Amino acid sequence: MKITxxxxxxSMLGEIDFDEWQCVAELVDNPFDDFLDxxxxxxxxxxxxxxxxxxxxxxxxxxxxxxxxxxxxYDRLARAVRAGWSGNDMHDKLGLFGMGFNISTARxxxxxxxxTTRAGDTEWIGVEIDLDQIKDDFExxxxxxxxxxxxxxxxxxxxxxxxxxxxxxxxxNGASLRNILGSVYSWILTEHPFDLYVGGTRVKSVxxxxxGDDRYVLYNGKERIPAHIxxxxxxxxxxxxxxxxxxxxxxxxxxxxxxxxNLTVRERRIHGWLGVQRYLDKTxxxxxxxxxxxxxxxxxxxxxxxxxxxxxxxxxxxxYPVDLAHQGGRLIGEIHLDHVPVTYQKDAFEYGDRSWLTAxxxxxxxxxxxxxxxSKLGYPENESPLALLFKGFRRNDAGLxxxxxxxxxxxxxxxxxxxxxxxxxxxxxxxxxxxxWQAVLRHEEIKKRDKEAKTAAxxxxxxxxxxxxxxxxxPTDMPTTSGxxxxxxxxxxxxxxxxxxxxxxxxxxxxxxxxxxxxxRSFGHPELGHVKVRTLLLKHGExxxxxxxxxxxxxxxxxxxxxLTAIVDPEHAAFRRFGADYADLLLVELAAVLxxxxxxxxxxxxxxxxxxxxxLQDSVLDGTTVGAEARDLLAEIRERVAEVLDRxxxxxxxxxxxxxxEKIATEEAMIAAGRVGLVGRLGRDSxxxxxxxxxxLVRLVxxxxxxxxxxxxxxxxxxxxxxxxxxxxSLARVxxxxxxxxxxxxxxxxxxxxxxRRARLSIALLRDExxxxx
Numbered sequence: 033m034k035i036t037x038x039x040x041x042x043s044m045l046g047e048i049d050f051d052e053w054q055c056v057a058e059l060v061d062n063p064f065d066d067f068l069d070x071x072x073x074x075x076x077x078x079x080x081x082x083x084x085x086x087x088x089x090x091x092x093x094x095x096x097x098x099x100x101x102x103x104x105x106y107d108r109l110a111r112a113v114r115a116g117w118s119g120n121d122m123h124d125k126l127g128l129f130g131m132g133f134n135i136s137t138a139r140x141x142x143x144x145x146x147x148t149t150r151a152g153d154t155e156w157i158g159v160e161i162d163l164d165q166i167k168d169d170f171e172x173x174x175x176x177x178x179x180x181x182x183x184x185x186x187x188x189x190x191x192x193x194x195x196x197x198x199x200x201x202x203x204x205n206g207a208s209l210r211n212i213l214g215s216v217y218s219w220i221l222t223e224h225p226f227d228l229y230v231g232g233t234r235v236k237s238v239x240x241x242x243x244g245d246d247r248y249v250l251y252n253g254k255e256r257i258p259a260h261i262x263x264x265x266x267x268x269x270x271x272x273x274x275x276x277x278x279x280x281x282x283x284x285x286x287x288x289x290x291x292x293x294n295l296t297v298r299e300r301r302i303h304g305w306l307g308v309q310r311y312l313d314k315t316x317x318x319x320x321x322x323x324x325x326x327x328x329x330x331x332x333x334x335x336x337x338x339x340x341x342x343x344x345x346x347x348x349x350x351x352y353p354v355d356l357a358h359q360g361g362r363l364i365g366e367i368h369l370d371h372v373p374v375t376y377q378k379d380a381f382e383y384g385d386r387s388w389l390t391a392x393x394x395x396x397x398x399x400x401x402x403x404x405x406x407s408k409l410g411y412p413e414n415e416s417p418l419a420l421l422f423k424g425f426r427r428n429d430a431g432l433x434x435x436x437x438x439x440x441x442x443x444x445x446x447x448x449x450x451x452x453x454x455x456x457x458x459x460x461x462x463x464x465x466x467x468x469w470q471a472v473l474r475h476e477e478i479k480k481r482d483k484e485a486k487t488a489a490x491x492x493x494x495x496x497x498x499x500x501x502x503x504x505x506x507p508t509d510m511p512t513t514s515g516x517x518x519x520x521x522x523x524x525x526x527x528x529x530x531x532x533x534x535x536x537x538x539x540x541x542x543x544x545x546x547x548x549x550x551x552x553r554s555f556g557h558p559e560l561g562h563v564k565v566r567t568l569l570l571k572h573g574e575x576x577x578x579x580x581x582x583x584x585x586x587x588x589x590x591x592x593x594x595x596l597t598a599i600v601d602p603e604h605a606a607f608r609r610f611g612a613d614y615a616d617l618l619l620v621e622l623a624a625v626l627x628x629x630x631x632x633x634x635x636x637x638x639x640x641x642x643x644x645x646x647x648l649q650d651s652v653l654d655g656t657t658v659g660a661e662a663r664d665l666l667a668e669i670r671e672r673v674a675e676v677l678d679r680x681x682x683x684x685x686x687x688x689x690x691x692x693x694e695k696i697a698t699e700e701a702m703i704a705a706g707r708v709g710l711v712g713r714l715g716r717d718s719x720x721x722x723x724x725x726x727x728x729l730v731r732l733v734x735x736x737x738x739x740x741x742x743x744x745x746x747x748x749x750x751x752x753x754x755x756x757x758x759x760x761x762s763l764a765r766v767x768x769x770x771x772x773x774x775x776x777x778x779x780x781x782x783x784x785x786x787x788x789r790r791a792r793l794s795i796a797l798l799r800d801e802x803x804x805x806x
Contacts, residue, residue: 033110033159033172048135050377052201053212055136056085056097057378059189060213060228061326062133063099067226070102079185084229087206091199094192095140103150103185106157113146113159113172132376138163142193147177151185158188206231214238219366220325240320240364241455242307244465249424249435257424259435260307261417263367265394267300270371279371279387298371302391306365306417308425308435310455310468311448317361319395321381322368328378335392335418336363338400340409351401354426354671359445359664362428363421367395404678408717427668429799430475437471439550440478441796442661444471447549471549478546478569485572485602534579538589541599544571548600551615555622555647560630560639567598567618576601586617588625596625615651619643653788655776661795662777666726668802669770672745673729674718682739687715689735690728698724726774730767737763743803769798 050058060083067081079100086096104112113133137144147158156177166172194202202209210230215238220226228235243259251257271280273287273295286293309317318331336352353361372387374380381388397416399406403423406414413419428445430438437444448471454462461467532540545568556562570576576599578584585604589597598618606612623639626632632639644651677683690698695714701723702711710719721729733740741750741763748762772794776783783791 033113033174048139048377050135050139052140052198052205053209053216054377054379055140055198056095056202056209056230057213057216057326058132058136059097060085060217063097063101063187064217064220064226066099066101067224071224080227081225082227082229085209085231087202087209087231088194088199089203091194091196091203093194093199093203094190095194095199095202096191097189098186099188100186103153103187104148105150109146109148109157109159113161132378137161137189137191140194140198141191142195143191145175145190145192146187147175147190148187149179149185151183153179153185154182155179156188164193206233210235211238215330216327217325218327219322223325236456236458238456240307240366241310241452242364242465243310243435243468247308247435247465247469249433251424255424257420259425260305261421262305263365263395263417264303265301267302267371267390269297270300271295272298272371278373300371300387302367302369302394304365304367306363306367306395306421308421309362309364309452310465311452312360312362312428312445313449313452314360317364319363319365319367322366322370323372323374323378323381324370325368326378328374328381333361335396336361336401338405341398351405352422352426354402354667359428359660363418363425365395365418367391404674404718407678429668430472431479432472432476435472437468437549438475438479439548440475440482441550444550447471447553474547474549478548481546481569481572481602485608537577538587538597538599541570541574541576541587542568542597544574545569545599546571548614551598551600551618553647555619555643556626557642557646559634559642560626560632561594563594563596563622563625565596565598565618565622567600567614569614570599570601570603572603574601574603576604585612586614586621588621590625596622598622615644615648616640653785653792655783655788658783658788658791658795659776662773662791665773665795665798666729666777667722669729669745669798670721672802673732673740674721676739676744677718677721680739682736683718683720684715686718686732686736687720689732690720690724694725694728698728726778727771730771730774733770734763734767741766745803746801747803748801766798766801769794769801773798 063083070077070081081100083097083099086094086098088095142164143160143162145158145160147156149156156179158175158177160173160175162173210233213228213230214221214235217226217228217235218237218239221228221235221237222239245258245260247259248256249259272278273280273290273292278287278289280288280295285295287295304322306319316331318333319329319335320327321329321332333350336350338351352363353359369381369387369391372391373382373385375382383389395416396418397414399411399414399419400409401414401419401422403413406412425434427434428436428443430436430441430443437448448468451462451467548567548569551567552565554562554564575583576585576587578587583601583604585601585606587599587601589599591597598621600614600618602608602614606617607614619640620636623636623643626643627634627636627639634642677686687695698720699711699714702714702720705723707719707723714720733745737750737759740746741748742752746766748766750759750762753759753762772791776787776791776794
């Protein structure tokens with residue numbers, strides 16, 4: 033069998049940079065193309081559509097790809113293994129044998145055997161391409177194998193004498209290969225009855241864990257922005273060459289590139305969706321772009337960067353995530369561009385092609401995503417689908433406004449990422465977004481209840497009736513009830529409480545409680561064992577009593593096996609008067625249980641410390657974690673301050689409040705961030721706000737409180753407060769916390785545990801002071 037070009041050129045093809053998974057994917061593309069042709073023909077195919085990849089078991093093993101396709105004739109096989117041959121319409125196929133086949137097989141090993149058979153053939157026919165044996169006559173060895181079942185059909189590709197490093201990678205990374213292919217072919221595996229096996233294990237489609245079609249946020253309290261935006265834009269049909277794939281500019285009868293007369297009118301369409309992932313991730317966000325069902329780009333982030341169409345340099349920086357890079361992003365999408373040409377490696381589109389540029393303009397618009405930047409550069413507001421999602425979901429605050437699960441105080445990003453892994457593992461309760469949605473609602477409920485509790489705490493305390501009763505000579509063992517008139521007989525515990533058994537009392541407590549998402553988790557330690565705890569917060573108005581009627585802060589109820597229910601009374605004096613943390617007292621109760629179960633000799637303090645270290649790692653007080661939280665909040669405040677200054681035109685005055693030292697530091701920070709072109713505009717717009725020292729932000733708010741209070745940036749009153757002392761108190765509530773946050777955001781490295789605890793409280797208090805958006 034003649035092949036072209038020579039073996040030396042084929043060997044050189046093996047030096048082209050293809051990752052191991054790309055080589056395997058090239059050999060999977062071809063049977064999938066065959067399967068798609070069968071489906072289009074509507075022919076019956078009772079044997080199913082299966083591709084199996086056998087991985088090498090040792091460095092000297094073989095790689096084999098086997099499929100249940102139609103098989104090939106000798107003539108078609110001869111063309112298929114010829115480098116550069118393209119025998120099918122380039123616009124309908126994932127790949128062709130041709131060049132992709134030769135590059136991938138030459139990169140994997142020195143010898144490749146292809147065997148194929150059709151239903152009714154009496155044997156397997158094939159060709160052996162041995163790069164160490166083929167001469168300049170271009171002849172490859174014909175091979176054949178007997179066939180026991182005449183109805184058998186399909187193709188086998190066997191690569192041996194593998195390159196050692198490639199063989200080692202394939203041998204050790206079966207799970208990683210399955211995950212990559214499950215992502216690359218996710219749409220095909222979901223939409224078609226195709227099965228792909230790697231190393232004997234079925235490849236699962238790696239789906240997007242996105243919010244449902246009916247979820248949305250309210251921007252500014254009124255504009256409804258959905259978390260899922262369908263995309264389906266039909267463009268004008270074009271003329272394409274079926275041989276070389278080039279789109280034609282005119283209406284000639286032959287291809288302007290290759291001279292072929294094999295032209296056809298083809299549809300050009302951009303379709304898919306853009307949306308919001310249910311969790312944040314540092315790498316797993318961005319847009320997938322597909323061609324003919326295969327992902328060419330995965331988690332692509334280039335549409336988050338605005339490139340000035342006028343060619344002015346200095347603006348090529350990501351607009352999303354906004355100063356939250358350490359947390360990551362959550363805007364995602366899946367866009368089909370079947371009409372846009374790709375590179376031969378199938379890892380990029382031809383970005384200079386007008387079809388790609390049209391798609392970019394449709395999806396993200398011509399203007400920057402950030403409204404301030406667009407306005408400064410003279411653009412109208414960007415109304416593209418991606419800009420709409422950016423406007424609604426660029427922030428990651430817990431709650432309904434940003435559609436982010438929380439624990440009543442802060443987002444629970446680590447938990448939501450874990451739920452995302454359970455989604456991919458097909459755990460049933462995580463397949464819809466309901467688990468995430470309930471966590472959002474619980475956050476709002478806890479936050480509302482805590483706010484009500486703070487309001488109630490500001491009311492003067494009632495007199496200690498029991499102490500007064502003792503002074504008047506009433507029996508000390510008879511509890512009084514709130515509101516009972518002194519001098520009257522003390523009222524005993526209610527008849528209802530006396531009649532209730534333990535199960536009824538616990539059931540009543542549960543009915544009057546809400547779930548605390550953050551503290552509902554597994555607790556324990558490898559030396560003690562673990563228990564699964566469901567933590568409930570008792571609603572205001574109930575008192576948590578133990579089995580002998582004492583008011584307790586935490587009550588444990590053991591269910592079946594290792595499952596416990598913990599009920600917490602937020603109204604207990606330990607929390608209300610002494611500021612104890614729910615987790616602290618819960619750990620005390622759990623330590624007693626685990627000490628008995630584990631028959632441990634550890635002291636109570638050892639037990640509590642060990643359980644906290646193992647089970648509440650995300651609550652650790654370290655400069656890196658708390659400093660990142662502080663910088664996140666500062667970034668949000670900077671953005672709001674900049675918006676206020678742009679609206680009011682007060683940029684020059686605000687810049688004048690900076691000291692000379694702070695101005696120099698601002699310039700240096702802008703240069704370090706690559707914003708050299710904006711240094712000359714210092715004081716003329718609000719760009720300096722994002723780069724000035726954090727502590728200067730405190731002085732700016734102190735210098736112009738009337739600009740930033742009264743629901744402008746902070747919700748505290750100022751202009752409408754009549755007394756000077758009242759104004760000062762309202763401002764101090766903000767600037768005191770802001771100074772703590774700014775200090776830690778700048779100098780987090782050497783902070784002590786007490787300083788970090790203070791900073792975390794200041795972060796929570798300052799978040800409460802931010803003006804709402806609706």
